[in-house]
Amino acid sequence: MMFVSIYTVTKKLPSVVKDILKISMSFPLAITASELAVNYIYDFKRFLKWSGIHHRCKTQTHLRAMITMDYHRIEKGLSLKEPRVGFGQEVIQMLLSNLDEYKEKYGIDETFQIALNSLFTYYKFNVDRGHKNEKIYEIITGLKDLINTKESTIKEGGVKKVTRNSILESCQIDFRAFCQSRYSIRHFTSSEVDINLIVQAVEIAQKTPSVCNRQSSKVYVFSSDEDKRKVLSYQNGNRGFGDQVSKVLIVTSDLENFVSIGERNQCWIDGGMYAMSLVYALHSLGLGTCCLNWSVTSYFDQELKKATGIKDSESVIMMIAVGHLPEELKVAQSPRKKVDEVLFVK
Ligand SMILES: Cc1cc2nc3c(=O)[nH]c(=O)nc-3n(C[C@H](O)[C@H](O)[C@H](O)COP(=O)(O)O)c2cc1C
Incomplete structure (x- = not known):
């Protein structure tokens, strides 16, 4: 039975992975390698x-991603100390062609307006x-008619002046x-977290940097006991406090x-940075x-997506348990490594 399942799995593997697996391996290692390959293939196929x-x-x-990438290239170019006159003509051509396609297919929206600006x-x-x-x-100049219409209140896009003092x-x-005052909390009061606080935290987290400003991150909030129980049942690190959490x-x-x-x-970098901002925003x-x-x-990833309706195109970065702090509580000390263990000044 075991042999059959490994055979079925390895049969599907691309030859390059098979070659790797042919390198003399113990049976348990071959099983682990096959499972690992199956999970990598899951990521590969989704990407x-x-x-x-x-x-x-x-x-x-x-x-939208390509338009954002290109208008942001313009913004970056213009934000240099001395922008080169006439820079980025190829980018502009690509942007114009994508904007044309976008307008035809999806009309004019915020992304379009920002790109125009x-x-x-x-x-x-x-x-x-x-x-x-x-x-x-x-x-x-032909696109000018599309801008500054009554509907268009969006002024963002391009560059703006800031001063050192203001920063x-x-x-x-x-x-x-x-x-230093942020800890992972595993003890919450029974009072509910107002959804407006989550909205405020997400507003703050929206300022997180992302690759070419593409902002791939999304946040799903679960509030009902049933939903929280369901979602947390797929996660292995909330035992002993999951039931006290107000929002997942x-x-x-x-x-x-x-x-x-x-x-x-890139999803892990952008999503991870976003999650960190969100945690700090909630802390603030x-x-x-x-x-x-x-x-x-991959099995649990698919199960969670089935249960929540999160799209297959989205990579789950992490869950975040949120709740109100009790008057007094214990937190894990979680001591940190010393700076000289992690900082290498070359
Ligand atoms: C991506 C990530 C996943 C984590 N998963 C869990 C988890 O499943 N359960 C848990 O109790 N803590 C979890 N933690 C919390 C860590 O244990 C904690 O951040 C670390 O020990 C440092 O402690 P501090 O957050 O209190 O500073 C996770 C932290 C990160 C960044």
């Missing part, structure tokens, strides 16, 4: 299916400096003390936002949180 790497049929999210900032910067490219600039003023917080959050990152093979692991609002690992095999 191949959902990301924009093959460009055959672009979904709205793929197109960036394009106009780019246009003004170059034309003011005498740069000429009639073909491109004609198309950009430093906002830094007048004791960030060290703030970080699931943070995901949508693979449709990634458009190159090099970005195959006085709530207790505990990150809950989603270190599971």
Whole structure:
């Protein structure tokens, strides 16, 4: 039976993995290797299916990701100390073509408007400096009718001026003390967390940096006892406190936002950073949180998605338990390594 299942699994493996498995392996190692390969193939298939790497049929999210990537290239170029006049003509062409396709398929929305605003900032910067490219600039000016319509209240996109002082003023917080006072909480009161606090925390977390500002992260909130019980039943690290949690959050990152093979692991970076911001945001609002690992095999990943309706294109980054802090509680000390163990000044 065991032999049959391994055979079925390995039969499906690409030859390169088979070659690896042929390297003399003990039977238990071969089983582990096969299971590992099956899980990698799950990730591989999802990335191949959902990301924009093959460009055959672009979904709205793929197109949005590419538009965002390109208008953000313009923003980045313009934010340099000395932007090069006429920079990024290829990017502009690609952006214009994607905007055209987007408008045809999905109409004009916020992403479209932001991209237009960036394009106009780019246009003004170059034309003011005498740069000429009639073909491109004609198309950009032709888009003017689509901007500043009554419906368009979106002014974002492009660059803005900030001062050193304005940044430093906002830094007048004791960030060290703030970080030191966050603990993973495993003891909560029975009072409910107002959903508005979660909304506020998500608003704060939206400022998290992400690759080319593509913002692939999403947050799902579970509040009813039934939903929380169901969701937490798939997670292995909430025993002893899961039943006290007021809200269970699931943070995901949508693979449709990634458009190159090099970005195959980007969901874990962007989603992980987002989750950290969210935890700090919840902490800043006085709530207790505990990150809950989603270190599971493909089987449980699929089961959770079936139970919650989270799309297959989304990678689950982690769950976050949220609740109110009791007057007094114990926290794990979780001592940290010393700086000289982790910092290498070369
Ligand atoms: C991705 C991630 C997953 C975690 N999963 C769990 C978990 O399943 N259960 C739990 O009790 N704590 C979990 N933790 C909390 C860690 O144990 C905790 O962050 C670590 O010991 C440091 O302690 P502190 O958060 O109190 O500073 C997780 C933390 C992270 C970042």
